[in-house]
Amino acid sequence: MRSKLFVPGGRPDLFAKAYASAADAVSFDLEDAVLEEGKATARADVATFVATRQRNGKRVIVRVNAPGTPHFDADLAAIVGAGPDLINVPKLESAQQVQAVAAALEKSGPGPCAPRLLLNIETPRGLRAAAEIAAAHPRVAGLQLGLGDLFEAQGIRRDDPANVHAAMFAVAMAAAEAGVWACDGAHPDFRDPAAFEREARMAQGLGFVGKSCIHPRQVEWAHAVFTPDEQALAWARRVVAAAAEARAQSRGAFAVDGRMVDPPYLRRAERLLAQAGEP
Amino acid sequence: MRSKLFVPGGRPDLFAKAYASAADAVSFDLEDAVLEEGKATARADVATFVATRQRNGKRVIVRVNAPGTPHFDADLAAIVGAGPDLINVPKLESAQQVQAVAAALEKSGPGPCAPRLLLNIETPRGLRAAAEIAAAHPRVAGLQLGLGDLFEAQGIRRDDPANVHAAMFAVAMAAAEAGVWACDGAHPDFRDPAAFEREARMAQGLGFVGKSCIHPRQVEWAHAVFTPDEQALAWARRVVAAAAEARAQSRGAFAVDGRMVDPPYLRRAERLLAQAGEP
Amino acid sequence: MRSKLFVPGGRPDLFAKAYASAADAVSFDLEDAVLEEGKATARADVATFVATRQRNGKRVIVRVNAPGTPHFDADLAAIVGAGPDLINVPKLESAQQVQAVAAALEKSGPGPCAPRLLLNIETPRGLRAAAEIAAAHPRVAGLQLGLGDLFEAQGIRRDDPANVHAAMFAVAMAAAEAGVWACDGAHPDFRDPAAFEREARMAQGLGFVGKSCIHPRQVEWAHAVFTPDEQALAWARRVVAAAAEARAQSRGAFAVDGRMVDPPYLRRAERLLAQAGEP
Numbered sequence: 001m002r003s004k005l006f007v008p009g010g011r012p013d014l015f016a017k018a019y020a021s022a023a024d025a026v027s028f029d030l031e032d033a034v035l036e037e038g039k040a041t042a043r044a045d046v047a048t049f050v051a052t053r054q055r056n057g058k059r060v061i062v063r064v065n066a067p068g069t070p071h072f073d074a075d076l077a078a079i080v081g082a083g084p085d086l087i088n089v090p091k092l093e094s095a096q097q098v099q100a101v102a103a104a105l106e107k108s109g110p111g112p113c114a115p116r117l118l119l120n121i122e123t124p125r126g127l128r129a130a131a132e133i134a135a136a137h138p139r140v141a142g143l144q145l146g147l148g149d150l151f152e153a154q155g156i157r158r159d160d161p162a163n164v165h166a167a168m169f170a171v172a173m174a175a176a177e178a179g180v181w182a183c184d185g186a187h188p189d190f191r192d193p194a195a196f197e198r199e200a201r202m203a204q205g206l207g208f209v210g211k212s213c214i215h216p217r218q219v220e221w222a223h224a225v226f227t228p229d230e231q232a233l234a235w236a237r238r239v240v241a242a243a244a245e246a247r248a249q250s251r252g253a254f255a256v257d258g259r260m261v262d263p264p265y266l267r268r269a270e271r272l273l274a275q276a277g278e279p
Numbered sequence: 280m281r282s283k284l285f286v287p288g289g290r291p292d293l294f295a296k297a298y299a300s301a302a303d304a305v306s307f308d309l310e311d312a313v314l315e316e317g318k319a320t321a322r323a324d325v326a327t328f329v330a331t332r333q334r335n336g337k338r339v340i341v342r343v344n345a346p347g348t349p350h351f352d353a354d355l356a357a358i359v360g361a362g363p364d365l366i367n368v369p370k371l372e373s374a375q376q377v378q379a380v381a382a383a384l385e386k387s388g389p390g391p392c393a394p395r396l397l398l399n400i401e402t403p404r405g406l407r408a409a410a411e412i413a414a415a416h417p418r419v420a421g422l423q424l425g426l427g428d429l430f431e432a433q434g435i436r437r438d439d440p441a442n443v444h445a446a447m448f449a450v451a452m453a454a455a456e457a458g459v460w461a462c463d464g465a466h467p468d469f470r471d472p473a474a475f476e477r478e479a480r481m482a483q484g485l486g487f488v489g490k491s492c493i494h495p496r497q498v499e500w501a502h503a504v505f506t507p508d509e510q511a512l513a514w515a516r517r518v519v520a521a522a523a524e525a526r527a528q529s530r531g532a533f534a535v536d537g538r539m540v541d542p543p544y545l546r547r548a549e550r551l552l553a554q555a556g557e558p
Numbered sequence: 559m560r561s562k563l564f565v566p567g568g569r570p571d572l573f574a575k576a577y578a579s580a581a582d583a584v585s586f587d588l589e590d591a592v593l594e595e596g597k598a599t600a601r602a603d604v605a606t607f608v609a610t611r612q613r614n615g616k617r618v619i620v621r622v623n624a625p626g627t628p629h630f631d632a633d634l635a636a637i638v639g640a641g642p643d644l645i646n647v648p649k650l651e652s653a654q655q656v657q658a659v660a661a662a663l664e665k666s667g668p669g670p671c672a673p674r675l676l677l678n679i680e681t682p683r684g685l686r687a688a689a690e691i692a693a694a695h696p697r698v699a700g701l702q703l704g705l706g707d708l709f710e711a712q713g714i715r716r717d718d719p720a721n722v723h724a725a726m727f728a729v730a731m732a733a734a735e736a737g738v739w740a741c742d743g744a745h746p747d748f749r750d751p752a753a754f755e756r757e758a759r760m761a762q763g764l765g766f767v768g769k770s771c772i773h774p775r776q777v778e779w780a781h782a783v784f785t786p787d788e789q790a791l792a793w794a795r796r797v798v799a800a801a802a803e804a805r806a807q808s809r810g811a812f813a814v815d816g817r818m819v820d821p822p823y824l825r826r827a828e829r830l831l832a833q834a835g836e837p
Contacts, residue, residue: 008532032541033532124456128410131686152543154455155550157484162441162720166448169724176712177682188544191537205715214539253566253591258749260772262590264710265746271713287811311820312811403735407689431822433734434829436763441720445727467823470816493818 001025001059002210002226003219006186008033009042015049023219024210025059030075031066031090039071043078050082061118063088067097073104080108080115086141088118091149093125098136105139114139118183121171122146124154130174142181144212145171145203148188159195165202172206182208190215200225228276236269237278243269280304280338281489281505282498285465287312288321294328302498303489304338309354310345310369318350322357329361340397342367346376352383359387359394365420367397370428372404374415381416393418397462400450401425403433409453421460423491424450424482427467438474444481451485461487469494479504507555515548516557522548559583559617560768560784561777564744566591567600573607581777582768583617588633589624589648597629601636608640619676621646625655631662638666638673644699646676649707651683656694663697672697676741679729680704682712688732700739702770703729703761706746717753723760730764740766748773758783786834794827795836801827 005023007014009030018026028046030039050060062084064075079087089101098119105114117140121130127150134143150167151158158164168184175182184203187196196218200211204225211222239256243266246254253262284302286293288309297305307325309318329339341363343354358366368380377398384393396419400409406429413422429446430437437443447463454461463482466475475497479490483504490501518535522545525533532541563581565572567588576584586604588597608618620642622633637645647659656677663672675698679688685708692701708725709716716722726742733740742761745754754776758769762783769780797814801824804812811820 010530035526035529038529124410124452127452128456131682148541149543152547154451155486155547156451156455160481160484162444162481163448163485165720166445166724169721172712172714173682173685176714177686186539188539188541189537190539202718202720205718206721207713247593250593250596251568258747260744260746260748262706264707268710268713289809314805314808317808403689403731406731407735427820428822431826433730434765434826435730435734439760439763441723441760442727442764445724465818467818467820468816469818 001181001183003222004059004061004183004210004212005216005219006033006063006212006214009046010034010038012045012049015045018216019049019053019056019058019060021216021219022223023058023213023216025061025085027061027063027088027212029063030071030079031063039065040074043071043075047078047082050079050084059086060084061086061088063090066091067101076101076104077108080105084115086118087115088120088144090120090146091122091126092119092133093123094129095132095136098133098140102137102139116141118142118144120144120146120185121174122149122185124150126150127167127170130171131177134174134178134180140178140180142183142209143171143175144183144185146185148185161198161202164199168203168206168208172208176207182206184208184211186212186214187218188214190218193221196221197225228272232272233276233278236272239266239269240273280460280462282501283338283340283462283489283491284495284498285312285342285491285493288325289313289317291324291328294324297495298328298332298335298337298339300495300498301502302337302492302495304340304364306340306342306367306491307363308342309350309358310342318344319353322350322354326357326361329358329363338365339363340365340367342369345370346380355380355383356387359384363394365397366394367399367423369399369425370401370405371398371412372402373408374411377412377415377419381418384418395420397421397423399423399425399464400453401428401464403429405429406446406449409450410456413453413457413459419457419459421462421488422450422454423462423464425464427464440477440481443478447482447485447487451487455486461485463487463490465491465493466497467493469497472500475500476504507551511551512555512557515551518545518548519552559739559741561780562617562619562741562768562770563774563777564591564621564770564772567604568592568596570603570607573603576774577607577611577614577616577618579774579777580781581616581771581774583619583643585619585621585646585770586642587621588629588637589621597623598632601629601633605636605640608637608642617644618642619644619646621648624649625659634659634662635666638663642673644676645673646678646702648678648704649680649684650677650691651681652687653690653694656691656698660695660697674699676700676702678702678704678743679732680707680743682708684708685725685728688729689735692732692736692738698736698738700741700767701729701733702741702743704743706743719756719760722757726761726764726766730766734765740764742766742769744770744772745776746772748776751779754779755783786830790830791834791836794830797824797827798831 001024003023004025004027005018006027006029007018009028034042062079065071121143171182187199210226213219242254242256280303282302283304283306284297285306285308286297288307313321341358344350400422450461466478489505492498521533521535559582561581562583562585564585564587565576567586592600620637623629679701729740745757768784771777800812800814
């Protein structure tokens with residue numbers, strides 16, 4: 001899921017176009033992009049579109065309103081039945097909240113095929129509890145970092161890469177500990193490819209799988225960063241080959257391109273090849 | 280509180296001048312600036328000056344010795360009655376310590392007008408517990424980062440901005456989670472405006488409200504960094520105006536200067552204008 | 559312990575040479591450098607070499623397999639009796655694990671002369687629990703950061719200094735809180751002195767005592783970074799002299815080279831001089 005295109009839930013005129021876009025996933029938003037007076041209509045429009053869509057291989061995500069808001073229960077009830085792949089839940093701050101969301105999902109949902117959860121880390125408390133949140137329930141698929149809420153509301157500058165890195169590193173470690181993936185949030189400036197790429201490269205270098213997009217043109221910027229490159233794949237093939245050779249010679253550690261390679265490097269190489277669909 | 284000028288408690292000859300300075304706050308120090316043999320005299324001199332000062336709009340802070348030292352109880356008893364705005368408590372490491380300080384304050388103090396607490400985070404344990412410390416009691420007004428103790432005593436270089444940033448980010452998140460402000464500590468080199476400014480800008484970019492000063496000349500360096508600039512205020516006015524327009528058109532998200540603006544950005548803009556006294 | 563040279567436990571032909579090297583410590587590895595089928599032989603070879611070595615002032619470390627692997631108990635039983643200075647335990651993730659290791663050490667070991675523990679922080683869970691791990695038992699001598707496991711297995715880039723710094727800072731704080739030392743792990747590229755030095759300088763600047771080496775040529779690179787330099791020692795002497803003078807004049811704070819010096823700076827200076835063997 002290299003790219004994840006946001007669509008405002010209140011703009012049904014944009015749904016089909018977003019769904020047909022090049023993005024790996026489309027994320028219908030019932031939260032911040034929809035004003036209070038439009039919540040009910042947006043919920044119904046999104047549920048209808050998701051339920052009746054032609055399957056086209058794209059992952060479908062719906063961002064509901066946060067637990068504790070008056071919209072959460074109605075959002076969940078309407079959306080679960082429509083069969084999205086993932087439900088994106090904003091502003092999580094504790095493992096208990098995640099468990100309550102998962103329980104509500106069981107109640108509303110169609111059992112084993114119920115959607116998995118993509119959980120937003122976007123408050124200071126959520127960032128501190130990120131590892132517990134990620135590990136709170138087997139239905140958690142990943143964490144998503146939300147810098148708008150985390151930084152802007154506190155007067156923290158997003159254009160200082162050190163600020164962004166500190167939050168990303170915390171989310172990367174939390175997701176890795178729980179064995180779920182980390183996904184980067186959106187960059188708000190859709191006219192600035194350099195700023196988008198800087199954040200995306202930082203996230204990619206921390207093991208994030210992809211980045212949210214708020215404008216269709218950001219999708220290709222995301223793909224440019226998160227598609228494994230041929231050079232990395234070639235390295236991975238050399239490592240796997242050298243490991244086979246070392247094993248044949250009963251050696252545990254071995255060098256590739258002048259670097260000592262041991263089990264963790266081998267695991268990285270194998271993972272890269274698996275992502276690219278190589279045996 | 281953009282600037283906070285330290286005055287050694289053992290130098291009563293400097294009190295009046297510091298109190299008349301341009302600093303937003305003056306902080307009388309009974310801790311590190313005073314030798315053991317001078318503690319009792321300094322305490323009495325500071326209490327007298329604070330109790331009898333002409334109110335001039337400047338915030339008055341007294342740094343007492345740390346809880347657990349033989350001076351803490353006497354410091355608190357003498358200072359509370361003098362009516363400072365804030366008591367600055369060094370080397371906090373747990374929520375329990377803060378609650379004990381608050382309880383001691385109730386015992387010594389004049390009830391609802393008792394001073395609030397500015398708590399120093401300046402040990403590795405304190406940094407780890409910063410969020411609990413900040414949230415430990417409603418009397419907590421803010422956290423203050425102390426890099427001298429945190430770094431120097433561990434052999435950690437302060438001239439590496441990455442080191443400073445990691446500590447500042449942790450304090451920024453802890454303060455934001457508790458809803459209290461974060462204040463930066465002092466920079467020890469009063470002849471190096473560039474180093475002061477580098478730390479101050481990093482702190483400002485993390486939402487800190489101001490920086491401690493150990494020399495009067497640092498006060499204007501602090502004000503240059505922590506006074507909201509006209510460009511930021513103009514941006515905030517544009518965001519608020521665009522939000523009103525979007526709301527009139529029932530749209531949740533909208534763009535300003537090519538950036539998508541949603542609720543957290545709007546909150547930032549409103550906060551900035553409130554700080555500057557605009558309606 | 560500025561340098562710590564790894565020797566594969568399965569290469570007894572290299573033991574004597576490594577032991578005679580310029581490294582401050584030699585670390586025999588029974589874990590990642592040894593394949594499953596070679597574990598028993600390596601264990602016996604290392605135990606024999608360590609037990610029968612001529613004492614030469616070098617610190618002797620053995621890295622055993624992780625607790626929970628089928629090799630851990632046998633490794634500990636064989637190695638403790640050989641009398642290494644330190645046992646290096648990989649992949650620690652909780653204080654309970656450390657206490658179990660310490661208890662096993664008591665059972666296998668020769669009482670008060672039993673080796674102390676060097677504990678590897680090399681998983682996201684271990685990094686989060688690093689402070690508890692460091693403080694878990696009085697036998698803990700230090701923490702060692704392992705970036706290979708922590709980063710490579712998660713797809714995190716090690717060539718981004720910001721990634722490395724975030725992990726190092728967390729380990730530095732955890733070790734400082736517990737009062738144990740922090741030691742940096744190995745850099746895998748033994749042909750790249752600049753990359754080694756970059757990591758080593760970052761670690762040194764965070765108070766780490768030294769760095770692991772996987773190739774003899776890295777030993778002098780480590781010494782170049784971790785040997786206290788004459789300039790720092792000269793500064794420390796000036797600080798101690800100025801402190802004595804200030805004390806004679808009953809002043810608590812004083813300036814050296816234009817920087818305000820207070821107790822933490824004085825502690826740093828005294829520590830540096832003590833490390834260099836000055837009174």
